[in-house]
Amino acid sequence: MMTLKRPATAALLFLIASLLILAQDVTSFAPPTSPAISSRTHHRTNRHPKVVANSVTTSTALHLTIPSWTYYSLAHVIGGTTGTPIVISGTKKGSWFDRIPKPKINPPNFVFGPVWTVLYSLMGVSVSRIIKAASPQSSSVLKLWYGHYALNLIWAPIFFGLKRFRLGCTISSLLVLTLAGILPLYHAIDPLAAYLQIPYLLWLCFATVLNYQFCVLNPANGIGVNEAMRQAELIKKEKERSGGEEYTDDMFQSDLKELQRAAREYAGL
Numbered sequence: 001m002m003t004l005k006r007p008a009t010a011a012l013l014f015l016i017a018s019l020l021i022l023a024q025d026v027t028s029f030a031p032p033t034s035p036a037i038s039s040r041t042h043h044r045t046n047r048h049p050k051v052v053a054n055s056v057t058t059s060t061a062l063h064l065t066i067p068s069w070t071y072y073s074l075a076h077v078i079g080g081t082t083g084t085p086i087v088i089s090g091t092k093k094g095s096w097f098d099r100i101p102k103p104k105i106n107p108p109n110f111v112f113g114p115v116w117t118v119l120y121s122l123m124g125v126s127v128s129r130i131i132k133a134a135s136p137q138s139s140s141v142l143k144l145w146y147g148h149y150a151l152n153l154i155w156a157p158i159f160f161g162l163k164r165f166r167l168g169c170t171i172s173s174l175l176v177l178t179l180a181g182i183l184p185l186y187h188a189i190d191p192l193a194a195y196l197q198i199p200y201l202l203w204l205c206f207a208t209v210l211n212y213q214f215c216v217l218n219p220a221n222g223i224g225v226n227e228a229m230r231q232a233e234l235i236k237k238e239k240e241r242s243g244g245e246e247y248t249d250d251m252f253q254s255d256l257k258e259l260q261r262a263a264r265e266y267a268g269l
Contacts, residue, residue: 068132073124079149080120083156087112090160096231097160103213105206119200123149126186126193135189141182148178163228165215172208179204 091097091109127145130138152175159168179201186194218227 069125069128072128073121076120076124086161099231101217122196129190129193141185169211176204
């Protein structure tokens with residue numbers, strides 16, 4: 001049986017290793033070639049040594065070149081954070097997510113943030129390479145990719161916002177299928193752009209299996225209400241009974257002791 005930490009750690013290490021492939025595109029520093037110094041310039045150098053020294057220092061300064069993929073990566077990461085407030089609200093302590101049964105392969109919550117940040121960054125790199133290739137097929141392939149990316153962004157609101165696990169599983173399956181169709185098109189234009197998305201494909205496969213297991217452990221009844229929806233409604237009613245405050249474990253223990261005291265008095269003990 002797969003443990004909680006090993007698959008998450010292995011996936012994260014694999015994703016980080018993928019970034020090493022980008023070494024050829026990483027920010028480069030290159031000092032410019034120093035121009036030839038004429039005899040006239042040499043003569044002026046003796047008169048104004050400080051001015052010449054400053055110009056030499058400036059000319060040999062390192063020049064920073066920001067790779068083009070940086071902007072595409074940032075755009076994909078920022079887009080990916082649109083569902084973060086919904087995820088945080090759904091997974092905080094005492095939330096409905098904290099009360100429902102979870103699969104044994106479910107990683108700790110802190111794993112998802114770094115993993116998705118790396119994946120969204122790699123998405124931007126691949127898109128940048130496809131655009132830079134300027135292939136006749138680039139435009140149509142990118143349209144398919146942006147449709148896939150939009151599908152990716154709506155998964156979190158469906159799963160954590162609406163608590164529709166079965167619909168989330170359907171979307172996750174579509175993500176796997178559409179990405180599997182896009183990768184050969186990427187490869188035909190730029191092989192590295194396709195290879196950089198292999199970690200994303202593997203993670204999607206894992207996430208789809210995980211989503212399916214949530215469906216199995218939290219089945220919906222005849223009217224489509226699953227355990228997550230029931231727990232969310234229960235928390236809402238508990239807050240209403242407690243005057244709008246979150247119904248904590250301390251409040252539960254206090255109410256339990258009060259009920260026990262009332263029961264003893266009723267029994268004449």
